[in-house]
Amino acid sequence: MLVITRKLDEAIVIGDSIEVRVLRVGRDGVRLGITAPARVPVYRREIYDQIRAANVSAAADATALDALVARLRAGGQPGEPGTGD
Amino acid sequence: MPHRTGPGVITFGDGLPGFEAFHQFVLVRSPSIDPFTLVKGIDPDAPSFLALDPLQVDEHYSAPLTAPDLARLGAEAGRPLLWLALLSASADPVTVNLRAPIVINPETMQGIQLLSAESAYPVDYPLRPV
Numbered sequence: 554m555l556v557i558t559r560k561l562d563e564a565i566v567i568g569d570s571i572e573v574r575v576l577r578v579g580r581d582g583v584r585l586g587i588t589a590p591a592r593v594p595v596y597r598r599e600i601y602d603q604i605r606a607a608n609v610s611a612a613a614d615a616t617a618l619d620a621l622v623a624r625l626r627a628g629g630q631p632g633e634p635g636t637g638d
Numbered sequence: 639m640p641h642r643t644g645p646g647v648i649t650f651g652d653g654l655p656g657f658e659a660f661h662q663f664v665l666v667r668s669p670s671i672d673p674f675t676l677v678k679g680i681d682p683d684a685p686s687f688l689a690l691d692p693l694q695v696d697e698h699y700s701a702p703l704t705a706p707d708l709a710r711l712g713a714e715a716g717r718p719l720l721w722l723a724l725l726s727a728s729a730d731p732v733t734v735n736l737r738a739p740i741v742i743n744p745e746t747m748q749g750i751q752l753l754s755a756e757s758a759y760p761v762d763y764p765l766r767p768v
């Protein structure tokens with residue numbers, strides 16, 4: 554990991570189009586201003602990690618779809634017979 | 639990976655968190671899985687997801703799109719977009735991720751997963767029978 558010391562209102566540049574600037578330094582946090590192209594998504598790490606865990610949990614076995622859908626139609630209760638149709 | 643496109647192929651330029659290497663997906667719908675949609679990766683190693691229109695879970699569902707979101711979708715404000723919320727079928731009860739829906743622009747066939755900084759919705763909303 555690259556570690557750089559920055560003071561208030563100082564910035565770093567990543568590549569040729571992303572800037573991260575220190576806007577405020579407080580006792581409990583640092584406020585950063587990020588300038589990036591509109592197509593570059595910027596996420597808070599904890600949110601990204603939360604969604605990643607949810608996606609991994611959601612990845613389904615496409616070969617077992619019928620059983621899965623039957624269970625969902627039955628109200629999401631494992632082992633409960635599906636209503637089918 | 640090879641950049642494959644074709645009819646019905648949706649490109650997630652940034653991938654999906656946890657599956658960043660996979661960019662191409664197709665949507666599969668059929669009476670046998672109605673009202674769900676299968677979001678299926680076209681790479682053999684890619685994941686698939688069962689998904690549901692979030693409006694079928696919460697009729698008042700609404701999540702804001704930012705200008706960067708629209709730019710990544712190649713979308714103009716006001717044009718129709720397809721929204722899908724991913725299900726976690728292994729959870730008990732089954733849950734649906736209303737926090738980070740998939741949004742697809744049918745005009746450009748570009749898709750994103752919406753990772754808003756703030757959201758009123760949970761990643762694990764319990765799914766009632768649909």
